[in-house]
Amino acid sequence: MGSASRVVNGHPGVRPEIRERVRTAARELGYRPDPLAQGLRARRSRLVTLVVPDITNPFFAELARELELDCAARGYQLVLRNSMESPATEYDALLSALDHRPSGIVVVPTAGTTALPATGDVPLVVCDRRLPGGAAPTVVSDNRQGASAATAYLMGLGHRRIACLAGPPGVHAADERLAGYLALTGGTPEGHGPVVRGPFDYATGQRAARELLDLDRPPTAILAGSDQQAIGVLHACLNRGLRVPDDISVCGFDAIALSALTSPALTTVRQPVRRIAARAMEFLLGPRPPDPAGFPAPAGADDCAGAGDSVGARDSAGARGSTGARDSTGAADSAGASDSAGARDSTVAGSSTRAADPSAPHSDVRNAPAPHPAEPDADLPHPAAPVLVSLPTELVVRASCAPPPEGTRTP
Amino acid sequence: MGSASRVVNGHPGVRPEIRERVRTAARELGYRPDPLAQGLRARRSRLVTLVVPDITNPFFAELARELELDCAARGYQLVLRNSMESPATEYDALLSALDHRPSGIVVVPTAGTTALPATGDVPLVVCDRRLPGGAAPTVVSDNRQGASAATAYLMGLGHRRIACLAGPPGVHAADERLAGYLALTGGTPEGHGPVVRGPFDYATGQRAARELLDLDRPPTAILAGSDQQAIGVLHACLNRGLRVPDDISVCGFDAIALSALTSPALTTVRQPVRRIAARAMEFLLGPRPPDPAGFPAPAGADDCAGAGDSVGARDSAGARGSTGARDSTGAADSAGASDSAGARDSTVAGSSTRAADPSAPHSDVRNAPAPHPAEPDADLPHPAAPVLVSLPTELVVRASCAPPPEGTRTP
DNA sequence: GTGAAAGCGCTAACAT
DNA sequence: ATGTTAGCGCTTTCAC
Numbered sequence: 062m063g064s065a066s067r068v069v070n071g072h073p074g075v076r077p078e079i080r081e082r083v084r085t086a087a088r089e090l091g092y093r094p095d096p097l098a099q100g101l102r103a104r105r106s107r108l109v110t111l112v113v114p115d116i117t118n119p120f121f122a123e124l125a126r127e128l129e130l131d132c133a134a135r136g137y138q139l140v141l142r143n144s145m146e147s148p149a150t151e152y153d154a155l156l157s158a159l160d161h162r163p164s165g166i167v168v169v170p171t172a173g174t175t176a177l178p179a180t181g182d183v184p185l186v187v188c189d190r191r192l193p194g195g196a197a198p199t200v201v202s203d204n205r206q207g208a209s210a211a212t213a214y215l216m217g218l219g220h221r222r223i224a225c226l227a228g229p230p231g232v233h234a235a236d237e238r239l240a241g242y243l244a245l246t247g248g249t250p251e252g253h254g255p256v257v258r259g260p261f262d263y264a265t266g267q268r269a270a271r272e273l274l275d276l277d278r279p280p281t282a283i284l285a286g287s288d289q290q291a292i293g294v295l296h297a298c299l300n301r302g303l304r305v306p307d308d309i310s311v312c313g314f315d316a317i318a319l320s321a322l323t324s325p326a327l328t329t330v331r332q333p334v335r336r337i338a339a340r341a342m343e344f345l346l347g348p349r350p351p352d353p354a355g356f357p358a359p360a361g362a363d364d365c366a367g368a369g370d371s372v373g374a375r376d377s378a379g380a381r382g383s384t385g386a387r388d389s390t391g392a393a394d395s396a397g398a399s400d401s402a403g404a405r406d407s408t409v410a411g412s413s414t415r416a417a418d419p420s421a422p423h424s425d426v427r428n429a430p431a432p433h434p435a436e437p438d439a440d441l442p443h444p445a446a447p448v449l450v451s452l453p454t455e456l457v458v459r460a461s462c463a464p465p466p467e468g469t470r471t472p
Numbered sequence: 473m474g475s476a477s478r479v480v481n482g483h484p485g486v487r488p489e490i491r492e493r494v495r496t497a498a499r500e501l502g503y504r505p506d507p508l509a510q511g512l513r514a515r516r517s518r519l520v521t522l523v524v525p526d527i528t529n530p531f532f533a534e535l536a537r538e539l540e541l542d543c544a545a546r547g548y549q550l551v552l553r554n555s556m557e558s559p560a561t562e563y564d565a566l567l568s569a570l571d572h573r574p575s576g577i578v579v580v581p582t583a584g585t586t587a588l589p590a591t592g593d594v595p596l597v598v599c600d601r602r603l604p605g606g607a608a609p610t611v612v613s614d615n616r617q618g619a620s621a622a623t624a625y626l627m628g629l630g631h632r633r634i635a636c637l638a639g640p641p642g643v644h645a646a647d648e649r650l651a652g653y654l655a656l657t658g659g660t661p662e663g664h665g666p667v668v669r670g671p672f673d674y675a676t677g678q679r680a681a682r683e684l685l686d687l688d689r690p691p692t693a694i695l696a697g698s699d700q701q702a703i704g705v706l707h708a709c710l711n712r713g714l715r716v717p718d719d720i721s722v723c724g725f726d727a728i729a730l731s732a733l734t735s736p737a738l739t740t741v742r743q744p745v746r747r748i749a750a751r752a753m754e755f756l757l758g759p760r761p762p763d764p765a766g767f768p769a770p771a772g773a774d775d776c777a778g779a780g781d782s783v784g785a786r787d788s789a790g791a792r793g794s795t796g797a798r799d800s801t802g803a804a805d806s807a808g809a810s811d812s813a814g815a816r817d818s819t820v821a822g823s824s825t826r827a828a829d830p831s832a833p834h835s836d837v838r839n840a841p842a843p844h845p846a847e848p849d850a851d852l853p854h855p856a857a858p859v860l861v862s863l864p865t866e867l868v869v870r871a872s873c874a875p876p877p878e879g880t881r882t883p
Numbered sequence: 884g885t886g887a888a889a890g891c892g893c894t895a896a897c898a899t
Numbered sequence: 900a901t902g903t904t905a906g907c908g909c910t911t912t913c914a915c
Contacts, residue, residue, distance in 0.1 A: 064885060066910055074884060096572050097512040098908035101891050106508060108551075115537065117729065122533045126526065129554050133565065138572065140519075141552040143540050154544070161507050161549065263733040296735040299710075318528065319730070322674040324707040475901060477894055485900060509892035512907050886915080897904070 069094055100162060109345065110140040110158040112151055112168040118261075119289075119317040120332070121169060124188065127338030128167060135346060137164060148173045159183060165345030172232045186341045189332075191233035191449075200340045200450040204234045204314075207330040207454030208241030208284070211312050214328075214456060215282045216245065219464045220310065224254045224280035226269045226290055228261045235261075235286055238314060242284055254280050261286060266293020274301055281465035282310035288320040291327055295461070306463035316457050325460035333452045340450055480505055511573060520756065521551040521569040523562055523579040529672070530700070530728040531743070532580060535599065538749030539578060546757060548575060559584040570594060576756030583643045597752045602644035602860075611751045611861040615645045618741040618865030619652030619695070622723050625739075625867060626693045627656065630875045631721065635665045635691035637680045637701055639672045646672075646697055649725060653695055665691050672697060677704020685712055692876035693721035699731040702738055706872070717874035727868050736871035744863045751861055 067075050068083040086092070100106035109132050113121040129139040142158065144151035148171050155178050158166060166185040168177065170192055177185065177197060187199040215223050225242045228235025239256065246253035255273060259265035266285060270293065273280055285291035291313030295305060303309050305325055313320050316331035343349065478486050479494040486494075497503070511517035520543050524532040540550040551569060555562035559582050566589050569577060577596040579588065581603055588596065588608060598610040626634050636653045639646025650667065657664035666684060670676035677696060681704065684691055696702035702724030706716060714720050716736055724731050724740035731738040754760065 062909090063887075063911080067885090070910085076884065079885080093571055095512070095908050097508055097517060098891090099910075100508040101506075101512050101893090102908080102910045104891075110549075111552075116527065116540070117530065117533045117537050119528070119530070119533075122528045122530075125552065126528050126554055129527070129552055130556075133553070133561075133568075136568070138521075138551050138553070138568070140549050141522075141536060141540055142544070142549070143537055145541075157544075157547070157549070160504055263730065267733070293733060296733065300735050319674065319703075322678065322704060322707065324711045474894080474903075478901090481894080487900065490901080506892050509907090510894075512909090513892080513894045515907075884915100886913100888913080889911085891908105891910090893907090895905090895907105897902105899900100899902075 104162055105164055106162050107137045108140050108161055108163040109137050109342075110142060110155075110161075110163045110166045112142040112144055112154050112158070112166070114144050114146045114169060114171055116141060116143055119319065120189075120287075120315050120334070123317070123334045124169070124338055127335050128342060131338055131342045135342075135349075137346070144171050146171045146173075148175070152178060155180075165342075167341050167345070172229055184345045186344045188337060188341050189234060195448055198344060198448055200337055200344065200452065201234065202332040202337060202454045203451045204237035204454070205241035205244070207314065207332075207456070208238040209245055210241075210454070210456045211284055211314070211328075211330050212242045212245045214458070215284065215310060215312060215462060216249075218282075218310070218462060220280075220282040221249070221251050221465070222254050222278060222280045223282045223284055224273050225256045226266065226273075226283060226285045226294065227256060227258045228286040228290075230258055238286055258286075259290075261289055263289045263293040263296075266290035266295075267297045268293075270294040270297035271301075274298070274303075280309070282312070282462065284312045284314075286314055288313040288315045288317045288327060288329055291329065291461075292319065292323055295323055295327070306461050308466055310462035310465070312462055316455075320457075321459065323461075328459045328462040329457050331455040331457050333454065336452050340452065344450075515573055516575055517573050518548045519551050519572055519574040520548050520753075521553060521566075521572075521574045521577045523553040523555055523565050523569070523577070525555050525557045525580060525582055527552060527554055530730065531600075531698075531726050531745070534728065534745045535580070535749055538746050539753065542749055542753045546753075546760075548757070555582050557582045557584075559586070563589060566591075576753075578752050578756070583640055595756045597755045599748060599752055600645060606859050609755060609859055609861075611748055611755065611863065612645070613743040613748060613865045614862045615648035615865070616652035616655070618725065618743075618867070619649040620656055621652075621865070621867045622695055622725070622739075622741050623653045623656045625869070626695065626721060626723060626873060627660075629693075629721065629873060631691075631693040632660070632662050632876070633665050633689060633691045634693045634695055635684050636667045637677065637684075637694060637696045637705065638667060638669045639697040639701075641669055649697055669697075670701075672700055674700045674704040674707075677701035677706075678708045679704075681705040681708035682712075685709070685714075691720070693723065693873065695723045697725055699724035699726045699728045699738060699740055702740065702872075703730065703734055706734055706738070717872050719877055721873040721876070723873055727866075731868075732870065734872075739870045739873040740868050742866040742868050744865065747863050751863065755861075 064075055064079050065083050065087075066072075068080045069087070096107050109128070111125055111128055113125065116122055116125060125139070125141060132139045140158065140161070140163065142154040144154055151168070151171050151174060155166065155168065159178070159180060163183060166180060166183060167188055168185065169189045170177070170187060172190075175193060177192070185197055187197045189201055191199050191201060212223065223242075223246060225239060225246075227239040227242075230236065235258070239258075243253055255276060257269040257272060259269060266289065269290070270283065273283060274297070283291075283294050285294055291311055294311050298305050298309055298311065305311055311327065313327045313329035314332075316329045320327040320329050339349075475486055475490055476494050476498075477483075479491050480498070507518050520539070522536055522539055524536065527533055527536060536550070536552060543550045551572070551574065553565040553569060555565055562579070562582050562585060566577065566579065570589070570591060574594060577591060577594060578599055579596065580600045581588070581598060583601075586604060588603070596608055598608045600612055602610055602612060623634065634653075634657060636650060636657075638650040638653075641647065646669070650669075653667075654664055666687060668680045668683060670680060677700065680701070681694065684694060685708070694702075694705050696705055702722055705722050709716050709720055709722065716722055722738065724738045725743075727740045727742035731740050750760075
């Protein structure tokens with residue numbers, strides 16, 4: 062029975078003969094490991110908890126989907142929690158999530174979150190937004206760079222009065238986007254255009270647009286802080302009888318599905334949701350096919366047959382041995398992290414290399430304001446885990462932006 | 473220690489003194505029950521699994537949120553799974569969900585789903601869509617009635633050429649909505665207008681609208697199968713230079729948040745998402761405050777004090793005893809179910825009365841290798857459980873519909 | 884490398 | 900009504 066367990070968990074050091082015998086028996090008996098018992102004993106359930114402010118936000122929904130798909134592929138289950146933008150609710154959600162001893166936690170903190178509960182040895186990663194003090198490992202997209210790219214695009218089109226509708230103060234993504242905008246417009250002879258801030262929602266977009274349009278010299282372009290805002294802006298403009306992009310340009314942020322389907326289609330900045338999800342999961346669970354077992358991961362007893370049959374040789378290397386079986390990831394991703402460096406000093410992190418053991422690398426990453434100020438040494442198992450990963454965004458040029466009405470001016 | 477368990481689980485028959493003692497100790501020790509151990513022993517985890525085609529669909533996101541909120545309030549966690557409209561994926565998701573011995577399963581089946589796996593003694597409820605053969609307990613909104621209401625409204629406005637953009641064939645909600653439309657227009661002297669079918673998404677709306685607008689005698693109103701479709705229609709019309717609602721009326725379905733924020737705001741049919749969620753949860757877990765414990769449900773050790781104290785009497789009737797403690801629900805909701813009967817024979821269910829024991833009523837609903845071929849005996853727990861609950865929808869009149877351009881004709 | 888034994892933290896039958 | 904006793908199904912030392 063000990064050996065059975067070893068086989069199921071893909072532990073090395075089991076004679077091939079025995080392993081096959083166990084596998085066959087398992088298959089014939091239709092054996093399915095009991096996650097509860099496993100969890101109780103191993104003090105770790107195959108659950109990943111996601112805490113978002115509100116799953117109804119299309120961006121979070123997309124994130125949730127990507128995470129869930131990734132979980133499913135690895136044989137994990139995604140637990141969903143809504144904090145409803147309440148730090149207290151978020152805190153409670155985290156606490157009760159912890160009770161279930163999840164394999165990892167992904168949280169998109171509320172605007173008011175200052176600290177997260179101690180997670181013990183449960184790895185946690187912050188997504189999309191940042192916590193003050195960078196108190197936890199974080200993966201975000203490079204909002205500043207994205208906003209700058211959009212601003213540059215607008216300026217290149219000839220716009221000189223570009224308004225910025227930014228998200229709520231204190232929300233990292235909002236602040237960063239604003240910073241990206243200011244970085245380019247601030248140095249301009251005309252100075253930067255009007256700035257309005259507010260929640261990332263449709264209503265705010267409408268309200269802000271009306272406000273902006275009522276100005277003495279209304280802007281010729283509006284850079285919104287989210288697609289939802291941008292759509293609100295779009296509608297407000299349209300309602301005012303303005304043509305977009307002929308009379309005014311509008312640019313969004315996020316590239317949610319809907320943004321492609323407005324009229325005109327929204328020029329926007331794409332957040333690499335899929336990559337964000339992938340990086341987060343990688344951080345929590347290790348590189349993609351941890352293949353933690355010869356077969357328990359795949360759900361149906363069916364498909365494991367196909368896969369399991371010829372697998373015998375596969376894990377000769379030991380899917381999760383103590384050696385650098387997983388550095389493939391490290392290499393690829395350090396690249397991903399650094400190529401976002403196009404934007405200034407901001408973000409970007411202590412690059413790639415992660416220790417091999419999935420249980421170890423996180424413990425020190427948490428709370429810990431920088432475990433070691435500097436890590437000169439570096440071979441394989443050094444405890445230097447990236448604290449902040451910033452993924453590059455992508456400008457999606459569609460139809461909602463054009464040169465300003467009066468005529469383009471080439472600088 | 474036995475008593476401790478009894479207290480924690482709110483079992484009756486514990487002397488108040490002891491109970492207090494246990495509670496105090498628990499509080500001081502910061503005791504938190506281990507859900508894994510509880511689950512292993514009780515063969516039931518405090519998890520509820522939700523399987524949706526795609527959480528990215530705003531309607532499902534809303535459903536998920538409501539369910540999650542309800543779960544959280546009861547001390548449960550919501551596991552999210554995306555079937556991506558693939559019956560096979562859905563099946564696997566259910567299978568692996570079952571491994572965790574959830575307290576219940578909510579599934580929005582894919583269009584191609586014909587059967588669900590046997591869930592053993594795990595209660596399962598189908599939401600929003602229906603399974604062929606009504607093989608499982610179901611709670612949906614009365615789509616037919618909703619579509620009829622919208623159609624009637626349009627006809628009342630004077631429209632005679634109303635097109636219907638319906639969802640994909642085979643999807644129950646889509647079929648029902650179409651039926652609701654046909655029921656009113658079919659008998660009309662002019663007969664019903666053109667019908668187009670396709671996925672519930674934005675793109676389909678745009679495509680269909682263009683198609684419809686190219687007709688020799690284009691419709692004066694379009695009844696869409698979803699808000700997403702309707703928004704696509706809206707954009708397509710606007711792009712064609714048509715004014716909505718002056719030149720053409722558009723009506724949506726679902727009343728997602730976005731529908732209020734388009735310009736013009738969408739007239740649509742509201743699905744009682746919150747009630748759907750509430751009913752589903754009630755079906756799975758019993759009436760709202762099952763308060764399965766004096767305090768483990770509330771997350772923080774803080775709030776448990778307030779609630780737990782005076783609870784003592786609550787469960788005198790036994791929140792989930794073998795008697796009809798839950799027909800309060802049945803009464804209220806059977807009403808809800810039947811007043812939707814305004815639309816013909818359709819939906820509506822074997823009204824209210826449900827068996828009291830949560831473990832029993834479901835077993836027979838499934839195909840199930842039936843433990844006992846027949847269970848003649850029946851006192852309160854008669855196996856007559858409602859198989860279908862249909863909740864009434866609500867027409868939300870906003871700005872996207874108006875009398876047809878040529879002039880209204882009063883019948 | 885492989886069995887055997889000892890529990891993970893809790894609940895449900897038991898005896899009291 | 901309370902204390903005691905078995906395990907739930909698995910992982911993990913620990914001897915072999």
